[in-house]
Amino acid sequence: MTSFLMEARAENARLLQAIHDLPFNRDLTAGTLRQDRFQHYLVQDGLYLTDYARALAALAAKAPDAELIAQFANNAAGAVHFEQEMQHRYLEKFGVDRAAAQAAERSPTCLGYTSFLLAEAQTGSYETLLAALLPCFSIYAEVGTAIAKVTVPNNPFALWIGTYASDEFQAAVDAAEAAADRAASSVHADLRRRMLALFRRSVEFEWMFWDAAYHLESWPTIAWR
Secondary structure (H helix, E strand, O other), rough: OHHHHHHHHHHHHHHHHHHOOOHHHHHHHHOOOOHHHHHHHHHHHHHHHHHHHHHHHHHHHOOOHEEEEEEHHHHHHHHHHHHHHHHHHHHHHHHOOHHHHHOOOHHHHHHHHHHHHHHHHHHHOOOHHHHHHHHHHHHHHHHHHHHHHOOOOEEEEEEEEHHHHHHHHHHHHHHHHHHHHHHHHHOOOOHHHHHHHHHHHHHHHHHHHHHHHHHOOOOOOOOOO
16 A cells, blocks of 8 residues: 555645745755845744644644654654754844744734644644644755755855754654654545645645745735734
8 A cells, every 4th residue: 555655745746846946945045045035934934833833742642652752742842942943043143033033923824824733733633633744844854955955055044954954854754754654554544535635735835835935925904904
């Protein structure tokens, strides 16, 4: 039987390639991404990671054994400390302090994505929540590794690239992907289809998140506040 990850990636192959082809990621690779676009992304991603960590903590609580509880609890801590520390190092260079970044308003895309994940954390099963959370693991490792192979020397975004191309991050991704394949291996067909649908929705949100940062997305109703 085809593994869950192989099936999910095959179903979303065009969308996954479209993520690599986004102007945000092309400019990041070339080291030419505008500071305001990267800053928008960093602020929104910091807000996203806080809620992603909450969803990972919920996944740890739903996990079927002690090893998986520890694995996803450690992932939750890493999202808050390891990744956000990298983001704040950039933001400090841009003159944005932590308090200002944490007090920022979520963009429509960020709010949609985090609300989707937190809703699944509240109402979903271990299997469905894992499927919804997995794309953030897999896509960032894939994008970071791909960019690292072709990026320009002295890229100003080298710290970001190195974070997601690192062996440490890849090991966490490998463990999450293996957990998803195991979880999906014995579920009934309807639940597997639900897992695949949730995986796709998160891939769609990943595309939207980078695209939103490139276009400096804000609330279209702001003029009426």
